[in-house]
Amino acid sequence: xxxxxxxxxxxxxxxxxxxxxxxAVAVCLILLMAMPISPLLAETNILRIRNYSDILTLDPAxxxxxxxxxxxxxxxNKLISYKPGDEWGWQLMAAESMKQVDPTHIEFKLKPGIxxxxxxxxxxxxxxxxxxxxxxxxxxxxxYAEDWSVLEMVEIKDKYTGVLVLKKPFAPIWxxxxxxxxxxxxxxxxxxxxxxxFTTTPPxxxxxxxxxxxxxxxxxxxxxxxxxxxxxxxxxxxxFYPIDDEKTAEIGFEAxxxxxxxxxxxxxxxxxxxxxxxxxxVNKPSLYYSWxxxxxxxxxxxxxxxxxxxxxxxxxxxxxxxxxxxxxxAATGIIPPGLLGHRAKTMVAPTADPEGAKxxxxxxxxxxxxxxxxxxxxKSTIVTQAQVIQASLAEAGIRLKINVHxxxxxxxxxxxxxxxxxxxDIQLITNRFSSQPDPYWYTMWFVTDQVGVWNWERFSxxxxxxxxxxxxxxTDPAKRDAMYKRMQDLxxxxxxxxxxxxxxxxxxxxxxxxxxxxxxxxxxVRYFKKA
Amino acid sequence: MGFYIIKRLGLAAIIxxxxxxxxxxxxxxxxxxxxxxxxxxxxTPEMRAELNERLGLDKxxxxxxxxxxFNVMRGDLGTDVFSERPVxxxxxxxxxxxxxxxxxxxxxxxxxxxxxxxxxxxxxNTWIDKLTGVFxxxxxxxxxxxxxxxxxxxxxxxxxxxxxxxxxxEGDLLDQFxxxxxxxxxxxxxxxxxxxxxxxxxxxxxxxxxxxxTARAFGLPERTIVLSYALRLAILPTVALLGVGxxxxxxxxxxxxxxxxxxxxGKLIFDAVITRNYPVVMGSVIMTTILFVLSTTIADLIxxxxxxRIRENL
Numbered sequence: 001x002x003x004x005x006x007x008x009x010x011x012x013x014x015x016x017x018x019x020x021x022x023x024a025v026a027v028c029l030i031l032l033m034a035m036p037i038s039p040l041l042a043e044t045n046i047l048r049i050r051n052y053s054d055i056l057t058l059d060p061a062x063x064x065x066x067x068x069x070x071x072x073x074x075x076x077n078k079l080i081s082y083k084p085g086d087e088w089g090w091q092l093m094a095a096e097s098m099k100q101v102d103p104t105h106i107e108f109k110l111k112p113g114i115x116x117x118x119x120x121x122x123x124x125x126x127x128x129x130x131x132x133x134x135x136x137x138x139x140x141x142x143x144y145a146e147d148w149s150v151l152e153m154v155e156i157k158d159k160y161t162g163v164l165v166l167k168k169p170f171a172p173i174w175x176x177x178x179x180x181x182x183x184x185x186x187x188x189x190x191x192x193x194x195x196x197x198f199t200t201t202p203p204x205x206x207x208x209x210x211x212x213x214x215x216x217x218x219x220x221x222x223x224x225x226x227x228x229x230x231x232x233x234x235x236x237x238x239x240f241y242p243i244d245d246e247k248t249a250e251i252g253f254e255a256x257x258x259x260x261x262x263x264x265x266x267x268x269x270x271x272x273x274x275x276x277x278x279x280x281x282v283n284k285p286s287l288y289y290s291w292x293x294x295x296x297x298x299x300x301x302x303x304x305x306x307x308x309x310x311x312x313x314x315x316x317x318x319x320x321x322x323x324x325x326x327x328x329x330a331a332t333g334i335i336p337p338g339l340l341g342h343r344a345k346t347m348v349a350p351t352a353d354p355e356g357a358k359x360x361x362x363x364x365x366x367x368x369x370x371x372x373x374x375x376x377x378x379k380s381t382i383v384t385q386a387q388v389i390q391a392s393l394a395e396a397g398i399r400l401k402i403n404v405h406x407x408x409x410x411x412x413x414x415x416x417x418x419x420x421x422x423x424x425d426i427q428l429i430t431n432r433f434s435s436q437p438d439p440y441w442y443t444m445w446f447v448t449d450q451v452g453v454w455n456w457e458r459f460s461x462x463x464x465x466x467x468x469x470x471x472x473x474x475t476d477p478a479k480r481d482a483m484y485k486r487m488q489d490l491x492x493x494x495x496x497x498x499x500x501x502x503x504x505x506x507x508x509x510x511x512x513x514x515x516x517x518x519x520x521x522x523x524x525v526r527y528f529k530k531a
Numbered sequence: 532m533g534f535y536i537i538k539r540l541g542l543a544a545i546i547x548x549x550x551x552x553x554x555x556x557x558x559x560x561x562x563x564x565x566x567x568x569x570x571x572x573x574x575t576p577e578m579r580a581e582l583n584e585r586l587g588l589d590k591x592x593x594x595x596x597x598x599x600x601f602n603v604m605r606g607d608l609g610t611d612v613f614s615e616r617p618v619x620x621x622x623x624x625x626x627x628x629x630x631x632x633x634x635x636x637x638x639x640x641x642x643x644x645x646x647x648x649x650x651x652x653x654x655x656n657t658w659i660d661k662l663t664g665v666f667x668x669x670x671x672x673x674x675x676x677x678x679x680x681x682x683x684x685x686x687x688x689x690x691x692x693x694x695x696x697x698x699x700x701e702g703d704l705l706d707q708f709x710x711x712x713x714x715x716x717x718x719x720x721x722x723x724x725x726x727x728x729x730x731x732x733x734x735x736x737x738x739x740x741x742x743x744x745t746a747r748a749f750g751l752p753e754r755t756i757v758l759s760y761a762l763r764l765a766i767l768p769t770v771a772l773l774g775v776g777x778x779x780x781x782x783x784x785x786x787x788x789x790x791x792x793x794x795x796x797g798k799l800i801f802d803a804v805i806t807r808n809y810p811v812v813m814g815s816v817i818m819t820t821i822l823f824v825l826s827t828t829i830a831d832l833i834x835x836x837x838x839x840r841i842r843e844n845l
Contacts, residue, residue, distance in 0.1 A: 054802075056613035064613060141578050199614045216624055217794035217802075218698055243696060243792040244802075251680075252792065255687035255695035408807050 045236040047513065047528060050249045050261035054217050054242035057199045060184035061135045061142035066522060069181045071240055074222050074526045075205040078183040079108050079128065080174070084516035084524050088338050088437045090179045094123060094206075096160075103169035103475055104152075110160040115227040116187040116204040123185060123206055125162035129154035130188035132164070134196070147182035169473040171480060172438035180436055208233040208526050217242060234530045253279070253508055260509040260523060265327045265381075268506040278511045283327065284521030286505040289334045289442070290432040292374075292389060292498040293457040297424050300372060307495030308348075309360035310372075310428065313396035314389055314498045315352035323384040324501060331499040333488035334442045338519055340477060341439040341484025346499060347492045357396035369397025374428040376402065377410045385430050385500065400428070414456025429456055430500075437520075439484040443468050446491060457496040464490045535835055543824045548600075550820045551813075555596050558804075558812055586612065586809055599813060608814030613806070618814030621799065626818075628698055629795040632787065633780040635711050636719030637773060644723040645769065648730025652765075653757060655735065663727060670724035679717035679790045686713060696792035714787040722776060726769060733765035740764075767834050774830020778823030 051067035058068055060076075073081065077094035092098065094114055099107045114123040134140060136148035150170040155163040166173070177183060190204035200214045208230060209222040220240040224233050241257075243249045246264040253261050254276050263271060263281075271281050292314060294307045301307050316330045330350040332343040361369060376386045383404055390400040405413065412418040413426060435441040444450070447468050448460040464487050471483040491497050505521035516527035583589050587598060602609065608618040644667075651663040687695035699707035737743065738761050746756045785797030796819060803811035 141581070143578070199616070215701070215794075216621065217798060241697065241792065245789055245792070248696060248790055248792050251683050251688060252696040255683070256691060257687075257694055257696050407805060 047235040047238045048258045049238060049240050049523060049525060050243050050252065050258045051240045052244055052262070055200060055214060055220055058202050059198055060181045061140060061144060063181045070523060070525060071220055071222065072181065072184055073524060074209040074238060075202065075207045075211050076184045076186070077114060077123065077206050078179065078185060080178050080183070082179050082518045082524065084518065084527055086519050088175065088519050090174060094185060101163070104166040106164040108162055108164070112160060113229045114206055116190060116206045117210045117225065117227065118190065118204050120187040120190040120204040124159050125156045127185050127188050128162055129156055130191070131185045135182050144182045147177040147180065169475055171472060171475055172440040175438040176436040176441060209238060233526065234528065238525060259513055260515055262521065263506045263508050265324050265504060265506060268327050269325060271508060279508055280511055281506065281508050284505040284507060284517065284519065285337055286503045287336055287437060287520045288432055288434045288503045289331060289336065290500040290503060291331070291334065292500060293429045293431055294496050294498070295424065295426045295457055296494065296496050297458040298427050300370060301427060303364045304495045305360045305364040306366065306370065309357040309364070309396065310393065310398065311348045311495055311498045312353045312360065313357035313393050313398055315392040316350035316500060318392060319385050319388045319500055322388045323381045324503065327506070328501045328504045331501050333499055335439050335484055335488065336502040339437055339439055340481045343485050343488055347489065352392050352395070354396040361397065369399060371399045372427045373401045373403055374430065375410070375413055375426060376404055376430040378404045378406055382430055382432070414452065416452030423452055423456070426456060431456070440472050443484065443487050459491060459494055459496040461490050461494060536832060539828055539831055543828045546824050547820050551817050552596060554816050555599065555813060558809065559592060582612070603817060608817070609810030611811050612808055618810050621811060622796065622815050622818050625794050625796050625799045628793060629781060629784055629797060631711060632714055632718060632784055632795065633777055635715040636780065637722065637776060639715060640719035640722035641726060641773065644726025645730050647723070648727040649734055649757065649762060651727065651731045652734035652738065667724035667727040670720050673720065675717050675721055676786055676790060678720050679787060682713045682716055698793050714791045714793060718780065718784055718787050725772070729769055729772060730765060733768050734761055737761045737765045763837065767838055770833050771830050774827045777826040781819050781822055
């Protein structure tokens with residue numbers, strides 16, 4: 001029995017010691033995990049940017065989203081780029097000088113000493129020629145071919161100098177083709193080495209940062225370029241995190257996991273009232289344009305008086321209050337403030353006039369109102385827009401039924417190719433496009449050629465089409481401005497559009513950094529500095 | 532047992548074929564034009580025609596389906612229309628993140644739920660049993676996204692103990708584990724209640740059976756009776772449930788992957804459906820279906836191993 005007791009005691013002691021050891025390890029683990037993580041991260045020289053989606057390709061010819069352009073701007077060069085600040089404009093990037101010789105000739109001279117990584121040598125005019133002509137080449141089937149459709153050729157004068165020869169004058173070339181994604185310069189040698197094709201791993205970089213790695217749906221990492229001859233970038237690494245949900249990004253920012261992110265409009269007021277410690281909030285005007293379209297070829301809406309009654313009965317301030325929490329301004333057309341062609345005001349006042357609308361309906365033969373439908377996307381902001389429109393139209397006796405669609409279904413509603421004659425069944429539709437910072441890219445979707453493609457209102461006006469063509473080649477800014485204003489007057493006067501808003505782009509960033517942004521709040525990350 | 536395994540695997544293969552055929556039909560029945568989404572507004576008719584041909588969308592549905600199965604049998608799940616990477620490579624790059632999340636979620640919920648259910652059954656009708664009941668029902672009814680958001684606000688934003696987003700640095704296991712804690716808490720909490728209630732009910736049933744009474748009559752210690760005799764049988768429904776649970780979470784963890792901005796299979800499929808990236812949708816769905824059927828089959832085999840009566844019934 002004593003032996004049994006001793007064995008039992010020994011077992012108990014061993015068990016007790018084991019419990020103590022396990023507990024000690026557990027406590028250490030808990031303490032380790034409980035250590036605040038943000039200060040540790042803050043000490044590292046890594047800039048953490050949130051992108052709204054993952055990259056799919058870094059080939060500028062096939063870019064799918066702005067996020068890819070944001071990363072490309074860090075690791076590649078363009079002749080010119082958008083200027084950081086609140087006014088739209090451009091500045092020199094890889095070019096030492098740019099000169100408009102005449103309306104169809106632009107001469108450029110590259111800065112010497114811009115090196116491509118992976119041993120692909122110095123950037124030359126040959127690389128510029130290759131990059132621009134590659135996108136313009138119909139064989140490549142780049143969706144951006146239109147940016148360079150007016151390019152006849154790039155003439156090389158010497159190692160650093162060349163001339164862009166255009167088939168005809170093209171005013172948007174400065175603010176879109178050259179400054180936008182299509183203006184990215186790739187290394188010809190590097191491209192040849194990969195069979196002129198790559199997706200997420202560029203064969204060579206030339207920017208202040210170079211591509212390091214892409215972990216799908218996790219992070220894209222760029223690091224400081226040791227061969228960069230320009231001003232030394234402030235960060236060792238930049239991490240781009242793909243986070244599509246804005247609320248998640250906000251939590252990530254507050255938890256200290258990211259340094260710069262766009263936030264939701266619904267959170268803006270709360271952040272302005274209670275900003276997180278050491279953070280700055282800015283609200284930028286966006287390049288989006290949101291409107292309610294009215295189908296001119298729908299039997300019920302063929303009479304312009306009915307369409308104008310709908311315009312008149314839609315209360316824009318209520319939409320802005322309910323769907324945008326009062327943080328966005330009413331649009332005066334499709335072209336946002338800051339760009340050529342922006343109108344100071346609309347022809348139909350933003351505030352609804354239900355009595356005027358009723359009168360117009362009665363004149364059109366509908367004294368008891370009408371029953372119509374509105375198709376919209378299933379996003380909460382857009383559904384709220386639709387509900388407010390429904391309520392304001394009801395005051396004028398217009399009974400509205402809302403059809404909410406999932407994105408894949410929505411984006412073919414006005415396509416004749418997909419829907420055939422059904423496109424004429426559309427009555428009202430709320431829509432939202434984004435664009436590049438030149439009015440040409442705003443009006444292009446509303447010409448007669450686009451009816452049944454992206455012109456779902458089936459608006460067709462010969463004067464509009466003529467102005468669109470002429471404004472593209474007009475180089476006098478004042479004349480272009482007047483032309484685009486007139487085009488928006490024609491759109492509104494046809495009764496096919498009720499312009500809603502250009503929205504806004506609220507942004508939050510840590511005070512440890514000094515960001516650089518385009519006027520619409522797109523981060524120009526290569527110019528970011530440490531505070 | 533060998534014959535049972537063969538029969539069970541045969542059944543699993545049939546289920547995979549039927550499920551994938553149905554899903555294939557459903558995906559193609561969803562309205563929307565994949566070409567417009569993939570190519571964007573500036574696509575020319577030639578570009579659309581080329582992609583249509585590349586995706587095989589110009590062929591009759593049945594031809595597309597047969598071609599798909601034929602390719603799958605050769606190990607070809609297709610190619611992502613955007614990045615042009617093989618779907619198998621994309622899927623298997625995301626799978627470890629989801630597997631890690633699921634196993635940690637199921638692991639901690641089983642580690643808490645099973646003992647809780649056992650204890651509750653042993654202490655039947657005591658205040659502990661009632662308290663456990665309230666706790667279990669509470670965890671079942673709290674939506675996972677609420678747990679996710681509150682855990683983020685408390686542990687990531689206010690206390691800053693744990694990271695909020697991402698999956699952690701590659702090669703840094705501690706960092707990856709830290710990134711898993713909150714998502715697995717959110718995904719697993721509901722399972723604690725389920726498992727506790729299920730184990731309690733099974734235990735009560737088994738504890739009333741003759742062989743338990745006989746064991747007690749022989750004077751065996753209560754702990755031996757509970758752990759070696761009762762729990763071995765009472766755990767069977769739980770094993771089956773865990774099998775289904777693991778399969779369900781393969782795609783069901785999508786909310787955690789979105790809220791915590793984590794990579795994973797659920798998020799991969801979700802994004803692919805939104806962008807009508809058919810090859811990724813189909814390749815991921817077939818792999819998920821296979822893993823689902825596999826996990827339930829393994830659970831069935833374990834049940835059959837533990838209880839010979841089951842394998843005689845198939």
